[in-house]
Amino acid sequence: MTARTKIEESPEALVERIALAGRAAQRVLALMSDAQKAEALRAAAEALRQDEPAILAANARDVATAEANGLSAAMLDRLRLDPARMAGIADAVAQVAALPDPVGQVIDTAERPNGLRLSRVRVPIGLIGIIYESRPNVTADAAALCLRSGNAVLLRGGSEAVHSNRAIHAAMVRGLVAHGVPAEAAQLVPTQDRAVVGAMLTAAGLIDMIVPRGGKSLVARVQADARVPVLAHLDGICHTYLHSAADPAMARAIVRNAKLRRTGVCGAMETLLIDTNFPAATAVVGDLLDAGCELRGDARARALDPRVLPASANDWDCEYLDAILSVAVVDGLDAALDHIARHSSHHTDAIVTGDAEVADRFLNEVDSAIVMVNASSQFADGGEFGLGAEIGIATGRLHARGPVALEGLTTYKWLVRGTGQVRP
Amino acid sequence: MTARTKIEESPEALVERIALAGRAAQRVLALMSDAQKAEALRAAAEALRQDEPAILAANARDVATAEANGLSAAMLDRLRLDPARMAGIADAVAQVAALPDPVGQVIDTAERPNGLRLSRVRVPIGLIGIIYESRPNVTADAAALCLRSGNAVLLRGGSEAVHSNRAIHAAMVRGLVAHGVPAEAAQLVPTQDRAVVGAMLTAAGLIDMIVPRGGKSLVARVQADARVPVLAHLDGICHTYLHSAADPAMARAIVRNAKLRRTGVCGAMETLLIDTNFPAATAVVGDLLDAGCELRGDARARALDPRVLPASANDWDCEYLDAILSVAVVDGLDAALDHIARHSSHHTDAIVTGDAEVADRFLNEVDSAIVMVNASSQFADGGEFGLGAEIGIATGRLHARGPVALEGLTTYKWLVRGTGQVRP
Numbered sequence: 050m051t052a053r054t055k056i057e058e059s060p061e062a063l064v065e066r067i068a069l070a071g072r073a074a075q076r077v078l079a080l081m082s083d084a085q086k087a088e089a090l091r092a093a094a095e096a097l098r099q100d101e102p103a104i105l106a107a108n109a110r111d112v113a114t115a116e117a118n119g120l121s122a123a124m125l126d127r128l129r130l131d132p133a134r135m136a137g138i139a140d141a142v143a144q145v146a147a148l149p150d151p152v153g154q155v156i157d158t159a160e161r162p163n164g165l166r167l168s169r170v171r172v173p174i175g176l177i178g179i180i181y182e183s184r185p186n187v188t189a190d191a192a193a194l195c196l197r198s199g200n201a202v203l204l205r206g207g208s209e210a211v212h213s214n215r216a217i218h219a220a221m222v223r224g225l226v227a228h229g230v231p232a233e234a235a236q237l238v239p240t241q242d243r244a245v246v247g248a249m250l251t252a253a254g255l256i257d258m259i260v261p262r263g264g265k266s267l268v269a270r271v272q273a274d275a276r277v278p279v280l281a282h283l284d285g286i287c288h289t290y291l292h293s294a295a296d297p298a299m300a301r302a303i304v305r306n307a308k309l310r311r312t313g314v315c316g317a318m319e320t321l322l323i324d325t326n327f328p329a330a331t332a333v334v335g336d337l338l339d340a341g342c343e344l345r346g347d348a349r350a351r352a353l354d355p356r357v358l359p360a361s362a363n364d365w366d367c368e369y370l371d372a373i374l375s376v377a378v379v380d381g382l383d384a385a386l387d388h389i390a391r392h393s394s395h396h397t398d399a400i401v402t403g404d405a406e407v408a409d410r411f412l413n414e415v416d417s418a419i420v421m422v423n424a425s426s427q428f429a430d431g432g433e434f435g436l437g438a439e440i441g442i443a444t445g446r447l448h449a450r451g452p453v454a455l456e457g458l459t460t461y462k463w464l465v466r467g468t469g470q471v472r473p
Numbered sequence: 474m475t476a477r478t479k480i481e482e483s484p485e486a487l488v489e490r491i492a493l494a495g496r497a498a499q500r501v502l503a504l505m506s507d508a509q510k511a512e513a514l515r516a517a518a519e520a521l522r523q524d525e526p527a528i529l530a531a532n533a534r535d536v537a538t539a540e541a542n543g544l545s546a547a548m549l550d551r552l553r554l555d556p557a558r559m560a561g562i563a564d565a566v567a568q569v570a571a572l573p574d575p576v577g578q579v580i581d582t583a584e585r586p587n588g589l590r591l592s593r594v595r596v597p598i599g600l601i602g603i604i605y606e607s608r609p610n611v612t613a614d615a616a617a618l619c620l621r622s623g624n625a626v627l628l629r630g631g632s633e634a635v636h637s638n639r640a641i642h643a644a645m646v647r648g649l650v651a652h653g654v655p656a657e658a659a660q661l662v663p664t665q666d667r668a669v670v671g672a673m674l675t676a677a678g679l680i681d682m683i684v685p686r687g688g689k690s691l692v693a694r695v696q697a698d699a700r701v702p703v704l705a706h707l708d709g710i711c712h713t714y715l716h717s718a719a720d721p722a723m724a725r726a727i728v729r730n731a732k733l734r735r736t737g738v739c740g741a742m743e744t745l746l747i748d749t750n751f752p753a754a755t756a757v758v759g760d761l762l763d764a765g766c767e768l769r770g771d772a773r774a775r776a777l778d779p780r781v782l783p784a785s786a787n788d789w790d791c792e793y794l795d796a797i798l799s800v801a802v803v804d805g806l807d808a809a810l811d812h813i814a815r816h817s818s819h820h821t822d823a824i825v826t827g828d829a830e831v832a833d834r835f836l837n838e839v840d841s842a843i844v845m846v847n848a849s850s851q852f853a854d855g856g857e858f859g860l861g862a863e864i865g866i867a868t869g870r871l872h873a874r875g876p877v878a879l880e881g882l883t884t885y886k887w888l889v890r891g892t893g894q895v896r897p
Contacts, residue, residue, distance in 0.1 A: 079838075080837075161857070165857075167859075174870050175840075175870060258871060272677075278871045296893070302893065303893065306896060412888050416500075416596065416599075417886065420886060421888075421890075422888075422889070422890050422891060423891040423894075424895075425895045425896050427895075428889065428896050433585070434887070435585055445702070446598050446599060447681075447871065447872040450884055450885055451887045452887075460870045460871060462843065462874060462875070463842060463843045463844070463874070463875045463876075465846070466846050467846060467847040467852075468847055469720070469723040469848070470847075470848045470849065471727055471729075471731075471734070471848075472734055472849050472851040472852050472857065
C-alpha cells in the first residue's frame with residue numbers, strides 16, 4: 050500500500066490517467082510514417098547500447114534483492130542480464146525496426162455495382178497492455194513490437210525486475226523521443242501495487258488488448274479476471290504421431306529434437322503417439338531413455354522397454370516442460386486423431402509419415418493452431434515462421450492464432466470511396 | 474423455475490451437455506465438403522417453404538401471447554411473420570447456401586530457407602452461441618451463416634418467439650439431417666430459463682464465441698458478463714461532415730438519405746457536422762426540417778434556422794434511432810476530426826468533399842470500423858458491401874471489424890509441411 054499512498058490516487062484513476070495519455074500518444078504515432086517509426090526504434094536500440102553500464106548496474110540491484118529473497122535458480126536466470134544478453138536485447142529492437150510496417154497494408158479491395166470502391170486497410174489496435182514477470186527483455190521486445198505496428202503500450206513488469214525495467218525503459222524512451230515519438234507511447238506502469246494489474250484488466254474502452262507474458266498462473270489469472278480482450282496461450286501440450294509409414298531414421302531424429310532440443314519451450318513435444326505398425330518403436334523409445342528422458346507409457350509402450358514407467362491418467366494432459374514424455378501406442382490414424390482431439394491444447398501437433406494421403410488427413414482434421422508433417426514441433430516459433438519476432442503464440446481461436454507478430458497487433462478498417470451515392 | 478425443474482438439470486449442466494453435443498456435431502460438419510454443406514442448406518430453405526403454414530400458426534400463438542402481455546408495437550412488428558417475411562427467410566437461407574465456402578481458403582503461404590512449407594488456411598471457429606430477442610428470422614439467418622462456415626450453433630432466442638423459433642428450427646433441421654448434417658449442429662436451447670444465458674456466457678472452452686443480436690441492453694449485459702469472446706456492436710453514433718469543398722447538391726442528397734432513409738438502423742447518421750465555410754448549410758438544414766426531422770444544434774447551427782432546437786451536452790453522444798439529429802458547425806477539418814474522435818462510436822463516419830487531399834486525411838485519421846467519402850452512411854451493411862449476408866456489424870477492434878459475414882465466422886490454422894527438418 051506504500052506505493053498507492055505515495056502516488057495519492059486509486060489504481061483505477063492511475064490506469065485511466067496513463068491510458069488516456071497513451072491513447073493521445075497513439076494518435077500522434079498513428080500519423081507517423083513508416084520511416085519515422087523505424088528511425089525512432091533504431092535510435093531506441095542505440096540508446097540501449099549506450100546505457101548498457103547503467104542497465105547492468107540496475108539489474109545487479111534486482112538480482113541482489115532476488116537472491117536475498119531466495120528466488121529460484123530458474124527465476125534468477127530469467128532476471129539476470131549480462132553484456133551478451135544486453136546485445137541481444139538491443140539487436141532485437143533493431144531487427145523489429147527493420148521489419149515491414151503492417152499499418153496501411155491493403156487486405157482486399159472491391160468495387161460495387163453502384164460504383165462504391167471499398168478497401169480494407171490495416172490499422173493499429175490502439176493501446177496494448179503487457180503484463181509480464183521477471184524477464185527484463187520483455188520490456189524492450191514488447192515495446193518495440195507494439196510501436197512498430199503503431200500501437201501505444203503500457204508495460205507492467207514483475208517487481209523482481211523493477212530497476213532493470215526502469216533503466217531499459219528510460220534508454221528506449223530517450224531514443225524514441227529524439228525522433229518524435231511521444232514518451233507516453235511507451236509507458237512503464239509507475240507502481241508495483243498489484244491492484245493496478247486488476248485495474249488494467251478491467252479497463253475496457255481504455256486498453257484495447259492485454260497480452261500476458263509469463264507462467265501459467267499469470268496467464269490463467271489474466272484470462273479469469275480480464276474484461277479487456279486477451280491474447281494468450283495457456284498450455285503447449287504438443288503431440289507427435291509416428292505413423293506406420295514413417296521413415297524410421299526421420300522419426301528418430303524428429304522425436305529426439307521435438308522433446309530434447311529445449312524441454313522448457315511451449316513447442317516441445319509432451320506426448321508421443323506410436324502407431325502399433327510403426328516398425329522402429331523400440332529404437333525411438335530407446336533413444337530417449339538413453340538420452341536421459343523419463344518416459345511414462347501405457348501398457349503397450351511399457352512393453353517396448355522395461356525402463357518406461359507407468360503413466361497415470363493425468364499424464365495425458367500434462368505439460369512437463371522437462372525431460373519427461375508420455376508415450377502411448379495407438380491403433381492407426383483414427384486412434385491418434387481421437388487422442389489428440391481429447392488431449393491436445395491446440396498449440397502444435399505433428400505427424401511423421403511417408404503417406405501423403407495420411408498427411409493430408411492429419412493436416413485437415415487436427416484442430417490446432419499449428420499442424421505439422423515431418424518436422425519437429427520445436428519449429429513453432431515466430432522467428433522460425435519468418436515473422437521476424439513474436440509477441441507470443443496464441444492458442445485462443447479469435448483474432449490471431451499460433452505465432453503472433455506485427456500483423457496480430459493490427460486490426461483493419463473499411464474505407465468506402467463514393468461519388469455521391471445514396472442508398473435506395 | 475418450472476422449466477429448470479422439468480429438465481432436472483442445472484443451467485450449467487444443460488449448457489455443458491448441449492455444447493458437447495454441438496462440438497461433436499461440428500467435427501462431423503468440418504469434414505463435409507462445400508457441396509454437401511450447400512446442398513443441406515438448400516434443403517433447409519426448402520423445408521422452411523414447406524412448413525410455412527405450421528410456422529405461421531406457431532407465430533400466431535406467439536403474437537397472441539405478446540398482445541395479451543401488452544408488448545410494444547415495435548416489438549410486435551419484429552415478432553410477427555407473414556407469407557412475405559417467410560419467403561424472405563427461406564430465400565436468405567438459400568442465398569447463404571450459394572455463397573462461397575470460406576473454409577479451406579489459403580490466406581498466405583511461405584517457404585522457409587530450411588525447406589519448410591507454411592500455409593495459413595481458414596477453418597471454422599467451432600461452436601457459436603447466438604443470443605437474440607424477438608425476431609424469429611434470426612433463428613434461420615444465424616444458423617445458416619454458422620453452418621455455411623462449418624460452425625455448430627446454439628440458438629437462444631427470446632421467450633416471446635418461442636413457438637415461432639421451434640417451428641423454424643424443426644423445419645431447418647429436417648432439411649439439414651436429410652443431407653448428413655447432424656441435428657446437434659444447430660440446436661435451439663431447450664428452455665427459456667434465463668439462468669441458461671448466464672451459463673452460456675461463462676462456458677469458456679465449451680462455446681468459442683457469443684454473438685448477441687438485439688437491443689443495447691442485451692448487448693451490454695452480454696459484454697459485461699461474458700467470459701467467452703463476444704462479437705458485438707453497441708452504438709452506431711455515425712457522423713457526416715460537410716466540408717467547405719462539398720458539392721451542395723451531393724451534400725443535400727447524402728444528408729437526407731443518411732438520416733431519413735431508415736432512422737432505426739445502426740448506420741443512420743446521428744450527428745451532422747457542417748463546416749463554417751460550407752456554402753449551403755441553410756438549405757441542408759431546411760431540407761431536414763421540412764421533411765419532419767427534429768434538429769438539435771449548437772449556437773451556430775441554431776442561427777441557420779429558427780426551428781433548430783438547442784442541443785444539450787448529451788446530444789453529442791446519443792444514438793437516436795429516430796427522426797432526430799444533432800447538428801454542429803465546425804471550423805475546418807481538424808475541428809471535425811476532433812469532434813468525431815471524441816463522440817464517434819467507431820461504427821461509421823463520413824465526409825462529403827470535393828477535395829481529394831481532405832478526403833484522404835479523413836480516411837486516414839478517422840478511427841472507425843467504416844470511413845466513407847461522398848456516400849451515405851446507410852451503406853454500412855454486409856449486403857451492400859457484397860458480403861452476401863451478415864451476422865452483425867462489429868465495433869470492437871479485434872478479430873473482425875465492421876460488417877461480419879462468413880469470413881468473420883472463421884479462424885485459421887498454420888499448416889507446416891516438412892521433409893524431416895529438426896531445429897538446430
